[in-house]
Amino acid sequence: MLPVSILLVVGCLIAPLHGVPPIWSQPEQVHVSYPGVHGSMVVTWTTFNETESVVEYNEWGGKLFTLVAKGNATTFVDGGSEKRRLFIHRVTLSGLKPGSAYVYHCGSEAGWSDIFYFTALNESLEWSPRFALFGDMGNENPQSLARLQKETQVGMYDVILHIGDFAYDMDEDNARIGDEFMRQVESIAAYVPYMTCPGNHEYRYNFSNYKNRFSMPGDTEGLWYSWDIGPAHIISFSTEVYFYPEFGKDLISKQYEWLKKDLEEASNPSKRQTRPWIITMGHRPMYCSNADKDDCTMFESIVRRSLEDLFYLYGVDLELWAHEHTYERLWPVYKYKVYNGSAEEPYVNPRAPVHIITGSAGCREKHDGFIPKPRDWSALRSTDYGYTRMQVLNSTHLYLEQVSDDQNGKVIDTMWLVKDRHATAAWV
Incomplete structure (x- = not known):
């Protein structure tokens, strides 16, 4: 028989796995895309619970997260047997300065992503992308x-x-x-x-x-x-x-x-x-x-x-x-x-x-x-x-x-x- 101390440790490890539900409000699968509108970028991510859709951001070198943009989430029900529900969040950042770098994170007060960065697309015809x-x-x-x-x-x-x-x-x-x-x-x-x-x-x-x-x-x-x-x-x-x-x-x-x-x-x-x-x-x-x-x-x-x-x-x-x-x-x-x-x-x-x-x-x-x-x-x-x-x-x-x-x-x-x-x- 295992010592009491080991049983207690094992019990502590097992109990949370069965007793605490996973946190489905954490943003993941973050990606950006260009919406075809000058000075804009779309941030897209996924959660498995319905939450707000918020991006906090600012230009590189500025104070973090002083700018805020809000969007919305759509429910995606997968066609498989489990009919899993995903919430796909989209937020459009507008008024970006062409060629400027931005730092951002996304999510809501229920959970935030890691910090990422992107550069707003240069809009010059002379640019060499x-x-x-x-x-x-x-x-x-x-x-x-x-x-x-x-x-x-x-x-x-x-x-x-x-x-x-x-x-x-x-x-x-x-x-x-x-x-x-x-x-x-x-x-x-x-x-x-x-x-x-x-x-x-x-x-x-x-x-x-x-x-x-x-x-x-x-x-x-x-x-x-x-x-x-x-x-x-x-x-x-x-x-x-x-x-x-x-x-x-x-x-x-x-x-x-x-x-x-x-x-x-x-x-x-x-x-x-x-x-x-x-x-x-x-x-x-x-x-x-x-x-x-x-x-x-x-x-x-x-x-x-x-x-x-x-x-x-x-x-x-x-x-x-x-x-x-x-x-x-x-x-x-x-x-x-x-x-x-x-x-x-x-x-x-x-x-x-x-x-x-x-x-x-x-x-x-x-x-x-x-x-x-x-x-x-x-x-x-x-x-x-x-x-x-x-x-x-x-x-x-x-x-x-x-x-x-x-x-x-x-x-x-x-x-x-x-x-x-x-x-x-x-x-x-």
Whole structure:
């Protein structure tokens, strides 16, 4: 028999586990995003009890928490068997000084988050924003996350673009996997705007985990939207409308009409003169040279057939994709034909859009393979885990590089996209 003293200690340890309910009012899963309104930032977080939605903040170097903004919470009921209830809080910070750093925490008198910081987006057309971009990152085997955490927190990036497929999968275990993923990415997403698009792994319950957990611009639940940053206009859209018609066949036409209108406005000569770069991000690529029989491996790819002509017509400069768990850089391509600027400088004044596939951030499904012989339009391929960095330098120069996490952060590919002309005039 155990000594009385040990029994008492054991009793003290056991009793609270059974006698005290957990505290569900503590904020977690904090992340920020740009709402597409100048001088603003949205702070989003989760609690499991209903509480107030408050952000206390101030400029870096000032007295902490002298500014206060309030928002509201929406109830998210997961579609799993337990019908778990989450409270998703959103607070918009307005009147921010462009380029200024802010310190904040969020929550309510029932519980506060850790202290975080972010920098309000610079609104100058001369600004050269820096991005980290990737897709297909899960809870299990998130190979690139540690490097991204450190690089984000030391200020290497202004924006993160996550191009679909989160957690693997956010709905699993009655959405607890989604909770855990959002806790993991808090270490990057609470510091810089975390901008997203939906992927195929978000499809369950009509993409409900994606729609509820993220706060993107516009009023389409984050399925498609656009925003301006520096000299670039960025368009995020859903490739998944073509693959899940059970959630609404009308979404195909609605998105297409929205895309057409948005591209028309972005291509207006006065707009394009000041913000010349048009960059798209969608999950499933139009092209790829993988060996997994996905849509992009088919000659009549659904995504390519549906959108390639539209993007070409309005002079989209750069198309960012994920889905394939690899990295692939394409030559400038349109309808399977390569349109390099020249043999010596293929990406200087190319005559077709450039495609980048960056879906190798790391997940439990590991890598995808390539066909042995690359297609004529395939410039470089890698199966290393990693992610892409991008900087839009000015109206004529855009820089991309691929980081290999397998090789301890080595840059394994670089590319300058140089354009003296944008819009359809560039294709002549």
